[in-house]
Amino acid sequence: MNQIYEKLLKCYECVRKQTDFVPKVAIILGSGLGDYAEQIDVKLILPYSEIEGFPVSTVPGHAGQFIFGYIGDVPVVCMKGRVHFYEGYDISDVVLPIRLMKLLGADILFLTNAAGGVNTSFHAGDLMLIKDHIAVFAPNPLIGPNIDELGTRFPDMSAVYDKNLQQIIRDTAKENNIYLQEGIYTQLTGPSFESPAEIRMLRVLGSDAVGMSTVVEAIAANHMGMKICGISCICNLAAGMTDNPLSHEEVQAAADAAAPCFKKLVTESVKKFAKLK
Numbered sequence: 599m600n601q602i603y604e605k606l607l608k609c610y611e612c613v614r615k616q617t618d619f620v621p622k623v624a625i626i627l628g629s630g631l632g633d634y635a636e637q638i639d640v641k642l643i644l645p646y647s648e649i650e651g652f653p654v655s656t657v658p659g660h661a662g663q664f665i666f667g668y669i670g671d672v673p674v675v676c677m678k679g680r681v682h683f684y685e686g687y688d689i690s691d692v693v694l695p696i697r698l699m700k701l702l703g704a705d706i707l708f709l710t711n712a713a714g715g716v717n718t719s720f721h722a723g724d725l726m727l728i729k730d731h732i733a734v735f736a737p738n739p740l741i742g743p744n745i746d747e748l749g750t751r752f753p754d755m756s757a758v759y760d761k762n763l764q765q766i767i768r769d770t771a772k773e774n775n776i777y778l779q780e781g782i783y784t785q786l787t788g789p790s791f792e793s794p795a796e797i798r799m800l801r802v803l804g805s806d807a808v809g810m811s812t813v814v815e816a817i818a819a820n821h822m823g824m825k826i827c828g829i830s831c832i833c834n835l836a837a838g839m840t841d842n843p844l845s846h847e848e849v850q851a852a853a854d855a856a857a858p859c860f861k862k863l864v865t866e867s868v869k870k871f872a873k874l875k
Contacts, residue, residue: 602690603745605651609694610701612650617642619666621675623868624696624704624824626815628831629712629853634676637865638667646679652698653691655679670869675699682811683736684789693739693818697748700822706763706871707819709828710864712853713807714792715835716800717781720807722835723856725863726779727767728759728828731813732805736785739818749821758820762874763827763867770867776859781806783830785813807832825874829863831856 619641627634635643644664646652655662665676677699681692696707715724744751771778784800786792788810792800800808807830819826833852853860 600743600745602742603747606694606697606701609649609652609698612648613644613664613698613702616644616648617666619673619675620703621666621673621699622704623669623672623674623706623708623871624699625674625676625708625864625868626680626710627676627678628680628710628811629833629850631710631857631860631864632661632678634861634864635665635678637861638665638669638674638676640665640667642666653681653687653694655681655685669865670872672868672872674868675702675704680811680815682789683787683814684810689737689739689741689814693814696815696818697822700819700824705824706874707815707824707826708864708868709812709815709826710860711783711809711812711828711830712833712850713783713809713830715806715832716784716797716808717779717806720779720832720835722833722852724779724832725771725776725856725860726781726783726807726830726832727764728783728812728830729764729780730759730782731816732782732784732803733813733817734784734800735787736814739814740821749823753821755817755820758816758826760825760827763825763871766870767827767829767863767867770870771863774862774866776863778863779806779832783812783828784808786810829860831860
């Protein structure tokens with residue numbers, strides 16, 4: 599058996615020994631959504647450290663636990679703290695949580711993140727609906743022998759972000775008077791922030807926001823046939839766009855300030871996802 603798939607199944611079996619909860623929606627909580635559990639009717643909190651072989655987040659502010667419960671009538675599983683490639687994990691470990699949530703039953707993946715604004719019309723605190731993505735230097739998680747149990751060798755990437763989910767998020771933002779930008783998200787590896795020259799390159803490529811996560815997760819989810827949507831919280835303007843140096847503390851502070859609108863948009867959108875077949 600493929601070693602990556604074998605490790606995934608062991609994690610699945612470990613979780614199933616502790617809960618039979620079947621989620622419909624999987625949510626990755628980016629910076630600013632750390633206390634999102636307050637929005638959930640929580641049934642179980644499962645620390646990553648209690649799942650044999652599961653990668654543990656090392657980033658400050660990322661708690662490292664699964665939260666199982668309900669948003670309205672929708673059963674969800676939330677990742678409170680994602681795993682990043684820059685932490686030193688193999689790319690297969692970075693996307694293992696996505697694959698695990700799919701095996702547990704989730705057919706919708708809601709990605710959230712904190713990002714730097716590349717588009718000159720963006721401002722710190724804006725929320726951006728992800729319409730498509732670009733990967734720069736981040737390794738494709740499907741490299742290596744294909745795991746046929748998960749998906750096809752050459753998955754189509756022409757519509758990774760589900761059009762119906764995007765429209766639900768747009769409608770929800772409008773109904774709640776939440777200003778919503780739209781654009782293309784780019785993942786670089788990190789952990790260093792991008793240089794001004796790299797940001798100019800990204801703008802030429804058509805990128806609107808940049809970060810250190812999300813795209814590899816979307817690729818793995820798409821491979822498994824999940825419906826995907828995503829929102830970036832623009833926490834700062836990228837390098838070279840202002841005179842200010844970039845810091846993780848600045849990103850976290852901006853994400854925390856935007857959190858109330860972010861939480862509202864995620865919560866009300868997920869409630870509507872229940873209507874999708």
